[in-house]
Structure formats: structure tokens, C-alpha cells
Amino acid sequence: MFIELTEILRCPADHQESYVVCVPVEMDGRRVVRGGIGCPVCRAEYPIVGGEVFFGGPDAAAERAPAREAGPPGGAPEEVPPPSYDAAALRSFLDLEGAGGYAVLVGRAAAAGPDIAELVPGVHFFGVNPPEKVAPSALFSVLQSPRALPVKTQSVRAVVLGADFAGEPWLAEGVRVLLKGLRLVVEDERASPSGIAELARGAGLLVGEKRDR
């Protein structure tokens, strides 16, 4: 995990929003490879293992970390159909002008993460619950969080929800973390998240903008 990402993270537990504390044990440049995230409100501690943050807690990390090396249980690789757009198209949907800040891709949509991170180097992209094959890197942080987005309200410049995360609570979470006036893309053209003004709908996608009020 890119260490500066800590500034927009929050504990996903159901309590008031607060900062979290990152305790790196092993670093690679600006990336935390091993360590932990602590919540000052509920005292939860979330491990960082292999560069990934596990907001599901220590059990989730123990289950997931060996799986990446050995392949998923059962032998067959996880089937993840490619998204119906490429990173260049996604860049135009997201309309990110200027450098700085963060953008999040959730679920299947995170497969495009490493590519769009290279296309838009001024914005730090990160994935939440990405497909198994998407590994964390210096350009792309990876978080696992089963219940909610572990991200502060109105803190990211763009949100993309994959088809596997196009329902609730993820639609409401996506709108919550997005800054006003900026873009949400959902891999489900039937989606109509509250608080979003529709810009385009079709080809399996909804592109919208967060309303000012």
C-alpha cells in the first residue's frame, strides 16, 4: 500500500469517521509491504501482508495470502471476464484533469487498475476487492474489505464499481467517498445510485457525476 493513501483511509466498522494510523514494518520505497493499520476509535488492527491491506482482519489475511502464491483452492483459476472497456476509455469516462489525489476501482473493475495508473500517473489509483490476478505495485495499491469501502467521505476523485460490486451497499459507499462534481462509473447500465446525475448510459455502463447537493 502506498503510504500516503493512509490520509484518506478510515476503519470500515460502523462508528464515526476517524483517521487511522499506519504502522509500517517493511517498506519498499513509498510502499508499505508489511505492517498494520490501527483504528483509534474501536481499537481494531488490520494487517498489511504482501503489500495488501486486509480490512477483514487477521483471518482474512491468513486465508488470502497463501492463496495468492498457491492459486485458489480447488485448482481452477478464478474466472474474471475482461471489462468491456479499456484503460484509455476509462480515462475519458473519469475526466480526471490535473494531478494529485486518489481514485478507486472496486471488484472486477480493478483489473483495469494497473493500466490506468500508468496512463494517469498524477493520480494514485487503488483497488478494493480486486480479482485475484491483480497484484499490488508501486503504482497501484490493493485493499481487501468485505463490508464497506474503508475510505473517508468525499475523499476520492473518481470511483469505478465492477459488475460484481454494482449493488448495495457498494453503490451508496461509492457515492459517499466521491468528491462532489466528480465521476462515478458503474459496470451496470441499470444502476441508478442516489445522489448521482446521469451523464451516459449504455454498453453495460453507467457514467455519472456526484451532485453538489
Ligand SMILES: [Zn+2]
Ligand atoms: Zn474502528
